[in-house]
Every structure is written in C-alpha cells, then in structure tokens.
C-alpha cells in the first residue's frame with residue numbers, strides 16, 4: 001500500500017525496504033514536503049522495529065548548580081558565579097531530594113548542571129557515594145559528556161580518569177545532553193564554551209567502553225540547516241555501530257525564551273510543529289536497525305503534539321521529568337505522573353509501559 005503511494009522519492013523507497021539511508025537520502029527527506037507520507041513510512045518502521053509499546057521512566061531531574069563558566073547562546077539557565085540567583089546544592093541537599101524522589105517512585109535520577117568553575121571532582125564523588133549508599137536501587141544518570149570534558153580540563157585529569165572515578169563512586173549511566181548539534185558551523189554559534197562535537201563523541205565513546213551507557217540528544221529548531229541535522233544523525237549512527245552504548249535518541253526542540261539567540265534576534269520564533277514531526281520521522285528512519293529507541297520529549301511538545309509525534313516514529317516519552325529546572329527557566333511546564341503518561345499513550349491506542357533506564361519494562365498498565 002505505502003509502496004504504491006511513494007512515487008517521487010527513492011529515499012523513502014529505501015526506507016520502506018529497511019535499507020540504511022545515506023547522507024543524500026537524509027537530505028532528500030529533510031527537504032521532502034509530503035509530511036504525511038514521510039510520517040507513514042516512519043510509523044511503519046517503528047511498528048516493525050519496536051511494536052506497539054510506548055515506554056517511559058519515572059525520573060527525577062535535578063540540577064545541582066546553575067553556575068556556569070560557559071554562556072551558550074541557546075541557554076536560559078546559566079548564571080555567573082556570585083549572581084543573586086546563582087545556586088549550588090551540597091551533596092547532602094542533593095541526597096535529601098533524591099530520597100523524596102525515590103519515595104515518589106523514581107527509579108532513576110538525572111543529575112546535570114552548569115560548568116561550575118570551583119567544584120572539585122570530590123564534590124561529584126561525594127554526591128554519588130551518598131546517593132548510592134542511601135538509595136542503592138536508584139540508577140544514577142549523571143553529568144553529560146560536555147560536563148565530563150569540562151571537569152577533566154578543570155581538574156587536570158584525563159576524561160578517562162574522571163569517568164573511572166565517578167563510576168567507582170556510583171555513576172551508572174549518562175544523560176545525552178550537551179550533544180546539541182555536532183557540526184562545527186552551527187555548534188560554535190549556539191554553544192559557546194562547550195566542547196566540540198568530536199570531543200563530545202570521544203568522551204561518550206570512552207564511557208560506553210567502560211560499560212556506562214548513555215542517551216544522546218539533538219537540539220534543533222534554531223539556526224540549523226538540513227545538512228546539520230543529517231550530519232548529526234549519521235555521527236550518532238556510526239558511533240552506535242561501534243559501541244552499542246546509546247539507549248535512545250532524544251530530539252530536543254529549541255526553547256526560545258530568555259536565550260541570547262532570542263535577544264540577538266538570531267531566532268525569532270520557535271520551529272513549527274510540522275518541523276518537529278519531520279525531525280522525529282527522520283530520526284526514526286536514519287537510525288533504523290542501529291538505534292531503535294526514538295524519544296518524544298513531551299515537556300517541550302506538550303502532550304497533544306507528543307501524541308502525534310508518537311505516530312510519526314516515536315516509541316518513548318522519556319519520563320515523568322519532574323523538577324526540570326533547565327526547561328522551567330525557559331517557561332515550560334515540567335511535571336507529570338506515570339499514570340498521566342500511561343493515559344496519554346492509551347488515548348492513541350498504544351500500550352504504555354514503565355521502563356528502567358536501560359529500557360527494561362518494569363510495569364504495564
């Protein structure tokens with residue numbers, strides 16, 4: 001049926017046949033204007049690869065500090081050290097909050113923060129040891145590859161040494177943040193002060209090699225061009241073929257409010273929902289058979305658009321995401337219970353399942 005509808009796209013033909021898409025195929029699909037057909041092929045691939053289940057985790061999001069030595073043009077969260085509203089939590093404060101989150105049913109803690117110029121490696125070790133000691137069942141998903149890179153420069157340890165010490169202290173997995181877009185032409189204009197795309201990939205490859213699995217993100221909807229999206233997806237695919245360490249791709253819609261990109265009028269509007277859906281569909285098709293979890297970050301989309309995105313290639317909702325200060329800084333709502341996410345999935349005729357960090361199903365509804 002779909003074969004008969006596709007008349008004008010060799011890339012879509014190849015995608016439907018389950019073939020690996022090339023860079024040029026990716027570009028063709030980014031510029032393809034029949035979203036319905038693109039979505040139908042992506043949804044078909046999703047069905048074949050992962051079936052009808054839509055997963056989500058019970059996550060607690062924690063930002064240990066908003067102090068940051070970088071000043072990314074796409075960020076509304078960072079503060080300079082000494083600013084009135086700058087904060088840094090102590091390991092004890094973090095552990096207390098994590099304890100409450102566990103009582104509320106969280107199975108993982110997602111801990112990220114700014115590049116704090118004064119916190120020593122021991123701060124992070126103490127934080128993780130304290131959490132592990134008191135909450136051994138919780139998966140500690142902490143510090144992006146960009147934070148690890150910064151910490152290595154700050155403390156004059158190799159990234160491998162930093163990862164190894166944190167792993168010994170309790171680090172179980174890593175979030176996918178800081179990936180932004182790997183392409184240097186766009187990265188330097190949105191993520192000033194952050195490691196390069198290649199450095200991010202190198203750190204995450206090291207982590208995967210040490211048994212620390214991670215997510216990976218893709219920040220879109222700002223100043224990028226189609227080739228930057230395709231480049232990013234292919235780099236993820238190539239590394240995943242080597243390490244098999246990525247758990248999911250989380251495309252992140254750029255949130256405009258309070259960022260330098262907005263203030264400098266480099267981006268005046270957030271991208272359209274049509275573009276959001278194209279990104280989800282393309283992610284599914286470019287990564288098919290290599291990374292089969294494509295997450296829909298409902299916090300950024302809102303629940304209604306998230307439901308549509310799940311019908312455009314997505315199969316995961318990330319998680320409950322309560323207390324997510326980074327998005328809140330840009331004015332997005334961030335709390336929802338496991339039951340609400342399950343209802344959202346049932347409303348579109350799919351099967352909700354709570355998962356752990358590693359995508360093992362813990363509970364169905």
Ligand code: SF4
Nearest residue numbers: 068070072075078114
């Ligand atoms: S995105 Fe991260 S590294 Fe960049 S300014 Fe914000 S907190 Fe700092």
